[in-house]
Amino acid sequence: MRKKTVSEYIEGIKNGNRALLAQTITLIESNAAKHRKKAEAILKAIHHLxxxxxxxxxxxxxxxxxxxxxxxxxxxxxxxxxxxxxxxxxxxxxxxxxxxxxxxxxxxxxxxxxxxxxxxxxxxxxxxxxxxxxxxxxxxxxxxxxxxxxxxxxxxxxxxxxxxxxxxxxxxxxxxxxxxxxxxxxxxxxxxxxxxxxxxxxxxxxxxxxxxxxxxxxxxxxxxxxxxxxxxxxxxxxxxxxxxxxxxxxxxxxxxxxxxxRHLFYENRMKQSNAWLESLVREYLWNSFYENEEVKKYFYDIKTRTEHGSLTALEGAYELIHLYEKRAAKNERCD
Structure with missing residues (x-):
C-alpha cells in the first residue's frame, strides 16, 4: 500500500475526513522515529486551524x-x-x-x-x-x-x-x-x-x-x-x-x-501551551536518555548491582547519567 504524503494527511483533516483523521492520530501516537518528522510537519501545518x-x-x-x-x-x-x-x-x-x-x-x-x-x-x-x-x-x-x-x-x-x-x-x-x-x-x-x-x-x-x-x-x-x-x-x-x-x-x-x-479563557490556553512545551522537553530527554547506546549497554548491569546492594540507587543513577553525558559529548564531537 502506498504511503500517504504529508499534504494528503493535511487535506484530509481540513476536509473533515474522519478516516484520515484517525490515521493521522495513529501516526502521531507512533513511537517510531521514521514517523516523527511527518507528524511534526502535519502539526505545524494545521496549528493555525x-x-x-x-x-x-x-x-x-x-x-x-x-x-x-x-x-x-x-x-x-x-x-x-x-x-x-x-x-x-x-x-x-x-x-x-x-x-x-x-x-x-x-x-x-x-x-x-x-x-x-x-x-x-x-x-x-x-x-x-x-x-x-x-x-x-x-x-x-x-x-x-x-x-x-x-x-x-x-x-x-x-x-x-x-x-x-x-x-x-x-x-x-x-x-x-x-x-x-x-x-x-x-x-x-x-x-x-x-x-x-x-x-x-x-x-x-x-x-x-x-x-x-x-x-x-x-x-x-x-x-x-x-x-x-x-x-x-x-x-x-x-x-x-x-x-x-x-x-x-x-x-x-x-x-x-x-x-x-475576564480574559481568562485564552490566558488558560497559554498556560496549557507552556505545559505542553515542558511535557515535550521531558519526553525528548526521557527518550534521548533511554535510547542512548551507552545507557542501553550498561543499564541492566547497573540495575542488577543496585538490586543486590553492591551499588546504591544514587550511585547507580549518577553512573548512568555519566555514561549518557559521555556518549552525548562523543556524538557532538563526531557531528
Whole structure:
C-alpha cells in the first residue's frame, strides 16, 4: 500500500475526513522515529486551524458511567448543530500492555452520527488518566472542524491534574452515597472540578441523587476554585432519562462566557501551551536518555548491582547519567 504524503494527511483533516483523521492520530501516537518528522510537519501545518473548540475533560469513579454520559451529551450537541470529538482513554495492562479499546462499542449511537468522531487510545500505563499524545490529538480534531472535544480519562483517581492542563472545563462524575465516597475521594481531584455531576439520578435512585448533590454543594463551598472566580457547581443528571443534560451544557456555556469576559479563557490556553512545551522537553530527554547506546549497554548491569546492594540507587543513577553525558559529548564531537 502506498504511503500517504504529508499534504494528503493535511487535506484530509481540513476536509473533515474522519478516516484520515484517525490515521493521522495513529501516526502521531507512533513511537517510531521514521514517523516523527511527518507528524511534526502535519502539526505545524494545521496549528493555525486549531483552538476554536471548547475542551471538556470528563473523569469519575469506576462505574460512574462516563462513556454513557458523554454519548448522551454528545448526541444532544450533535442534534443541535455541533461537531463533537471524543478522545477516550482506556487503561492499559501493566503486565501485557494490552487495552480494551471498547469506547466505540459503548458509544455506538454517537459513533454512527456523522457529526461525531470517537477515538479510543490506550493509556500505555501512564498516570494522569490520558494518553501522552492527547494534546496533539486535540489540535488535529480542532483543525478537522470539531468545536466540542471531550477527553474521557481512565478515571482511576491517579494524577488527574494532567487532564486539567489539557482542557478548559473539567467534569467529575460521582454516584449516590456522597458522604462515604467523598471521604474516599482525594481532595485534590475535587478541587480540579468545574462541575461535579451526580450521575444515574433516575428511578429509585433519583431522590438519593438529589441528597448527594446537596452534600457535594456544601463540600464545594469549602474548596478553593481552580479557575479564577468561577464557583464550581454540583448537579444531578440521568443519561438514561436524558434529564439534566441541557442544564449541564448551559453551565459549560456560562463558564466559557464568564472566562472570556475576564480574559481568562485564552490566558488558560497559554498556560496549557507552556505545559505542553515542558511535557515535550521531558519526553525528548526521557527518550534521548533511554535510547542512548551507552545507557542501553550498561543499564541492566547497573540495575542488577543496585538490586543486590553492591551499588546504591544514587550511585547507580549518577553512573548512568555519566555514561549518557559521555556518549552525548562523543556524538557532538563526531557531528
Amino acid at each position: 486549531s483552538g476554536n473548540s471548547i475542551r471538556i475533560g470528563v473523569s469519575g469513579v469506576p462505574g460512574a458511567g462516563k462513556s454513557t454520559f458523554i454519548e448522551t451529551l454528545g448526541t444532544y450537541l450533535c442534534n443541535n448543530g455541533y461537531h463533537v470529538a471524543v478522545l477516550a482513554v482506556d487503561p492499559s495492562s501493566t503486565v501485557s500492555g494490552g487495552s480494551i479499546l471498547g469506547d466505540k462499542t459503548r458509544m455506538s449511537e454517537l459513533a454512527r452520527n456523522k457529526r461525531a468522531f470517537i477515538r479510543p487510545s490506550p493509556s500505555g500505563g501512564k498516570l494522569g488518566g490520558v494518553h501522552y499524545k492527547t494534546r496533539e490529538s486535540i489540535l488535529l480534531c480542532e483543525a478537522a472542524g470539531y468545536d466540542v472535544i471531550f477527553v474521557e480519562t481512565v478515571g482511576v483517581g491517579q494524577g488527574e491534574t494532567e487532564v486539567r492542563e489539557l482542557v478548559d472545563f473539567f467534569i467529575l462524575l460521582v454516584l449516590t452515597g456522597g458522604g462515604d465516597e467523598l471521604q474516599q475521594m482525594k481532595r485534590g481531584i475535587l478541587e480540579l472540578a468545574d462541575l461535579l455531576c451526580v450521575h444515574k439520578a433516575d428511578g429509585n435512585n433519583k431522590q438519593q441523587a438529589l441528597l448527594t448533590q446537596k452534600e457535594y454543594e456544601l463540600s464545594l463551598h469549602l474548596l478553593h476554585s481552580n479557575q479564577d472566580g468561577w464557583e464550581p457547581k454540583a448537579v444531578s443528571c440521568s443519561s438514561l432519562d436524558n434529564e439534566g443534560i441541557e442544564e449541564i451544557w448551559d453551565i459549560i456555556c456560562e463558564f466559557k462566557t464568564y472566562m472570556k469576559e
